[in-house]
Amino acid sequence: MASLTPTVSIGDPRTALGGGGGAPPVPLRGGGDDSARYFHMRLRRARLGMAVGIIGIVMVFVSFTSAYVVRQGMPSFDPRTNSLVHDWLAVPLPRLLLINTFVLLLSSAAMELARRQTKRQVALAQTAAIPGVSLGEEKQIPWLALTAMLGLIFLTGQWLVWRELAARGFYLSTSASSSFVYLLTGIHGVHLLGGIVALLSASAACLLRQPLDSQFVVQDVTGWYWHFMAILWVYILCLLEFVH
C-alpha cells in the first residue's frame, strides 16, 4: 500500500522561527558559538511569548472597546417620560491626563534607552574580552529606575485624575460613561503595575550582576511590554476623548 504522506529527505532542517532583529551578534559568556545560539534562542522565545501575551491583552481591550461603543449607541428606558432616551453623558476628561500621557511616553523613551544601553554593553563585552584591550569605564545611567519612577508617577497621576473626577461628581457608578472611564484607566493601571513589577525584576537582575545576556533578555521583553502599555494608553485616551 502506498503511503499518502510525502516523505522527503531533509536538506536544511529548520526547527523554529528564527530571525528577530536587534540582538547583539556575539557570544556573551565566552562560550563560543553555542553560547551565542543559546542566547538567541532565549531572546527569540521570550519575544515570541511576549508577542502572544500581548495579543491576549489586546483581546481584553477589544472586548471593552466593543462594549463601550455598543453601550454608547444604546438608548435606555426613562421611567419619568416612559420612553427610550439616549442617556450617554460624556465625561469631561481632566487635563491632567495629558500630563500623565506625556510622563508615560517619557518613561517609554527611558525604557528604550535602558534597553539600548544594555545592548551596547553586551556588544562591547566581546571586545573587552580580547586580551590587552581596555574600553575604559563607561558611565551607566540608571534608565530602568527612571522608567519605573516615571511609571509610578503616571499611576499617581491617574489616581489624582480619579480624585478629580470624583470631586466633580463622576463616580464609578454615576453613569455608563464614567464607569467606562474608571474601567479602562483602572485595567490599564493594573497592567502597568505588572510592568513595574517586571521593571523591578529587571533592575534586580542588574543589581545582582546576573550575566549580561540574561539582563538583556529580561529588559528586551519588558521594553516590548512597556512600549505596548504606552501605545495602549494613547489608544484608550483617544477612545475616551474622541469616541463619544
Place this chain on the structure above:
Amino acid sequence: MATREFAAHESHAHAAPQGFIRKWVFSLDHKVIGLQYYFLALSAVFVGMLLSLLMRIHMIWPNATIPLLGDIKPETYVSLLTMHGTIMVFFVLTTAPQGGFGNYFLPIQIGAADMAFPVLNMLSFWVTFLGYIALLAAFFVPGGAPLHGWTGYPPLSAVPSAGPGEGLGADLWGISIALFCLGALMSALNFITTTLDMRAKGMKLMRMPLTCWAWFITAILGLLAFGVLLSAAILLLLDRNAGTSFYVPLITVNGQVLAHKGGSPLLWQHLFWFFGHPEVYIAIVPAMGLCSQLVSVFSRKPIFGYKAMVYAMLSIGLLGFMVWGHHMFMSGMSPYSAFAFSVMTMAIGVPSAIKTFNWLGTLWGGRIRFASPMLFAIGFVSLFVSGGISGPFLAQPTLDIPLHDTAFVVGHFHLIMGVASIFGIFAATYYWFPKMFGRMMNESLARWHFWFTFVGTYSIFMPMHYLGMAGQPRRYSQFTELHYLDRLIPLNTFITFAAFVTIAAQFIFVFNLFWSMKFGKKASDNPWEATTLEWTTATPPPHDNFGGHTPIVYNGPYEYSVPGAPRDYVMQTDTTAVPAH
C-alpha cells in the same frame, strides 16, 4: 547536530526535582502538570456526573427525598444545572484534552524537553485549580450555588437579590470564571510559543502529528476567546459589586426598583457567545486531532488527506469566531444578521464533513486493529456525526426558534460537545496510559467500559431530540404536572435509568485506571507500533523526555504500510530511506 543537542539541554533549564513538593505539587515538569490537569478534570467529571444524576432523578421523581440532601427545590435544581454545566464545560472538557494531554504530550511529540515557560505552566495549573476551588465553594456559602446557568445571563446573574444562589455563590462563580480565563490564557501563550519555537530538528509544521496541530489551534482559539470572557466577567463582577450598569437595565426585583439603569443584558450575550462558540471547538478540536492520530495508527494506514485535515481544523477555528449570533436568534436580532450567522454556521459543515470523510477514508481498506483506543476513536466519529448533524437544523433561525429552549438543544450539544469530547479523553487515556504509567490498561474492562458508555450515552441523549421536538422545555425543574408532556414521562424515565447505568459504568474505567497503574501488564516502549516521537523514548519518559538527547525527525507522522520498509511502520526518527511519493 551537537549544537541542537546543546540547545535542547539548555532549554530544559530546571533540574529533576527530588522532594515530593517540587516533584508532584509545585512541579515545573510539563508531564506532572499534565497529570495534575488530568486528575483535576477526573475529579470534576465525577462531581458533574453526580449533579446530572440528581437532576435526572428530580425530573422523574420530583417529590423524592435524596439522602443527605433532602428535597430538591426548584431553585436547587437550577443551581445543580448551573454547576453541572460550568464544571463540565470549563473544568472537564477544556481542562483534560488541552491542559492534561496537551501538556503531557505536545512537548514530547515535537521533540522538546519541556514547555517554553515551565514556571508559567505551573502557574496556569494552580490558577485553574484555584478557580475550581472557588467554584466548588459556591455550594457551601449562604444561599448556595448560583441559578443563572453556565451561560450566566444577566440580569439574573448580575443582581445579587435576584435569587438565593445569586449572592456570594454567584460572586464565587464569576471569580472562578475569571481565574479560569487567566489560567487558560497563560496556558495558551505557552502552547503557542512551544509549538512555534521548540520543535526538534526536522519537525516542520507539516510533519507534526495532527494532535499537535489540534493543540496548537486550540491554543490560538483560547488566546482569542478567553480574553473576551475575562472582560465580560470583570464587567459582571463590577455590576454585581460596584453598582455599575453594564448589563443591568432599570429593573424591579421583588417590588423594589434597583439603582441600575441603562445596561444591556444583550451585551453580555454577545461577549459571552463570542467566547462561547469557539469554546465548543476548544473542547472538541483536541479530540479531532487525537481521533485522526488513532484512526491512522490502528488502521495501519497514513491519515487520508493530512493537509486537508490541518486546513479543516484551521477553518473550523476561524469560522467558529463568526457564528456566535446563532446562540442569540431568540434575542430579537435583525433577520439580516440572523441570516448571516446562519449561513456562516452552516459553512462549518464543510470542513467538518472533510474531516469525517477523511477519517472514513483512512479506515477504508485498512488492517484495522480494534483495540480500546480505536473503539473510542470510532465512537468519537459516530458521535461527531450524530451530534453534528442536528447543528444545521439549529443553525436555521426558523427551526431554532421553536427548538431553542427545548431538550433538542440539550441532546445536540451533549452529543457533539460533551460526549464526543469525552470519548476523545477516554481514547487518549487508553492510548497514552502505557506511556504515562509504564503499564497497559486491562483490555477486557476497557471494552466493557466502551460498550456501556457508547450505548448508554446514545440512550441518554438521542431520545432528547425527540423530547425537544415534542415540546419538552429545558431548564424546567419539574414537568410532571405539565399534562401535555405526560406521554413523554416513560421516555424520560428510560433516560434516567440509562444515566444510572452509564454513570455506574464509569467506575469500571476508574477501577481500570488505578488498578492498572499498579497491576497492569508491563508496557513496552511502543506497544501500539506507532510512529510519533513519544514512542521513541523510554516508558515512562525521563525528566527531560529523551534522556539527554534531542530527536531528529526524518519522516512524517503517519508512515504506515510503507512499501519496501522492513516493518509496517516507519518511526519519525527512522533514518531508513523512505521513498517520496
